Amino acid sequence: MKIQLRSFQHSRMSAMYYDSYDGSKIFVFLSNKIGLPIDLVNFLISQIAALCLARLFRKPLRLASPEFRHFVCLAIGLLMGYFCFGKQAVHLSVLPMLNYILMKMLPHHFMGNVILTTSMLYLSCIHVHRQLYHTSDYTLDITGPLMVITQRVTSLAYLLQDNLVRHEINSNNNMKNHVQAAKVDKIPSPLEYFAYTLAFQTLMCGPVVFYSDYIKFIEGARVDGITKDKWSQSEPSPRRAVSYKVGGSVAAAVLYLALAKKYPLTVLEELTDPTSEVSRSWSALYLLWYAYLSTLVVRCKYYHAWLLSEAICNNCGMGFNGYDANGTPKWDKMSNIDVFGFEFAQNFREAVGSWNKNTNAWLRGVAYERGGRRLRTARVYALSALWHGFHPGYYLTFFAGGLFTVASKKMRAVVRPMFLESRPKKLFYDTLTFVTTRIAMTYATVPFILLHLTPSLAFYGKFYYSLHFIALGALLLPSKSKGFSNNTTNLELQPTSLKGNKDMLSSNDNFGKGNGKLKVS
Incomplete structure (x- = not known):
């Protein structure tokens, strides 16, 4: 009886899902054949089409005028938006149009703050609408592209503000460098602006492309502004990079399909039922292991989408970052x-810094480096949570993430120097921090995927909120002794993830040099 009831509820929710989806339903037959929802099928078709169309910008359109290249980016983006979202695609035009009017009308010295507020209010209204009227099965909706567009228009607004009001930033050396590195002297034309905000290459799932990088790509500024050097006399081909990223995307999709039915995270919702098997018989250790595998399955979806989107950027000529x-x-x-x-990070900050990296750069530019030094981390996590929406799980995750970030920094400063005396000790420390980072990341991110308050608190309750209390206890540790060397201090302040990610500081000079301390998504 219980199985029949669940089957009926699932069928009813599927019907509601189908009715609420506004995108194209041409490929419903393919959706039924392969067993994927129509919104995900449309997403895959649009991204595969974008991957193929991106090649046009390196061959037939390579020597086309900037205006024509802008037009092609905009036209394909609009068609793709309508194909995937139907009448909801109107929001893709309304949000940037509203902000463009504000850019034209507002005084330059507070343009960024007003546009950030306006964009977040608009996005928040769409988030609330989705939570009220869309089913839980509705995977892909307009909020995803709107989140990316919000990043683009706000980053551009602050870039204009910083460049057009030079007297307000002369005292800030970082911003002064930023002005020199990413100079924008005037508000873009309507074609430039809307092509930038709706460019098809990154419309569906990012990454956010900053305005200066986009313009360099459109105008063909010697391969994203990087001068050819002695190693190469011709424009480098992205073919190998595209192949690797498409292969990684396919591998992530295969892993997701292989594990999704075995480790559905929805099983953890049964923790709210004291009579369920999960509540009665699962040990805390097995629950943590299951949660790790379930969150890995969800991460595979992100890996698939982001790697494919990155391959699209590379295939059209965006993303070149010099030579090694x-x-x-x-x-x-x-x-x-x-x-x-x-996946192999050895501390919490390094793990967070490897996730959604361009969003980290956006948060650094619009929140971390704006305002006073106090509560920088709190501002970043608060904006990140609001940007994602209003499900309670987001706020539980970002609260835990902020707490763990500060606590891990404190523990690393105090504990790490004790294990640098010999290689075996350092190996033991690296292994221990790898395991604890995986545990902390799993513990923190489960609510982000469960979304709702009751199952998220039930999950934390199964562990008696132990990691929260451990993190709070870490904050009470005494400060690092002055006897430690400066080298140790430098190691602590510079996260390992920055060693291989200099693009976080170089490609995103739109927001200045940065100090390398912010790694939040």
């Missing part, structure tokens, strides 16, 4: 995820 020491071209300027950096 061996003269090999690097195509990681538009990278949103460092898969191995995240």
Whole structure:
């Protein structure tokens, strides 16, 4: 009886889902055949089409005028938005149009703050609408592209503010460098602006492309502004990078399909039922292991989407980041995820810094480096949570993330120097921190995926909120002794993830040099 009831409820929710989806239903037959929802099928079709169309910008459209390249980016973006979202795609035009009017009308000295507020209010209204009227099965909706557009218009607004009001930033050396590195002297034309905000390459799932990088790509500024050097006399080909990223995207999709039915995270919702098997018989250790595998399954969806989006950027010529020491071209300027950096991180900050990297750069520019030094981390996590929406799980995750970030920094400063005396001790420390980072990340991110308050609190309750209390206890540790060397201090202040991610500081000079301390998504 219980199975029949669940089957009926699932069928009813599926019907509601189908009715609420506004995108194209041409490929419903394909959706039924492969067993994926129509919104995900449309997403895959649009991204595969974008990957193929992106090649036009490196061959037939390479020598086309900037205006025509802008037009092609905009036209394909609008068609893609309508194909995936139907009448909801109107929001893709309304939000940037509203902000463009504000850019034209507002005094320059507070343009960024007003546009950030307006964009977040608009996005918040769409988030609330989705939570009220869409079913839980509704995977892909207009909020995803609107989140990316919000990043683009706000980053552009602050860039204009910083460049057009020079007298307000002369005292800030970082911002002064930023003005020189990413100079924008005037508000873009309507074609430039709307092509930038609706460019098809990153419309669906990012990564956010900053205005200066986009303009350099459109105008063909010597491969994203990087001068050709002695290792290469011709424009480097992204073919190898595209192949690797498409292969990684396919591998992530295969892993997701293989594990999704075995480790559905929805099983953890049964923790709210004291009579369920999960509540009665699962040990805390097995629950943590199951949660780790379930969140890995969800991460595979992100890996698939982000790697494919990055391949699209590379295939059209965006993302070139110079050459390494061996003269090999690097195509990681538009990278949103460092898969191995995240999965094998040895501290919480390094893991967070490897996730959604361009969003980290956006948060640094609009929140971390704006305002006073106090509560920087709190501002960033608060804006990040609001940007994602209003599900309670987001706020539980970002509260835990902020707490763990500060606590891990304190513990690393106090504990790490004790294990640097010998190689075996350092190996033991690295292994221990890898395991604890995986535990902390799993513990913190389960509510982000469960979304709702009751199952999230039930999950934490199964562990008696132990990691929260441990993190709070870590904050009470005494400060690091002055006897430690300066080298140790420098190691603590510079997260390992920055060693391989200089694009976080170079490609995002739109927001200044940065101090390397912010790594939040």
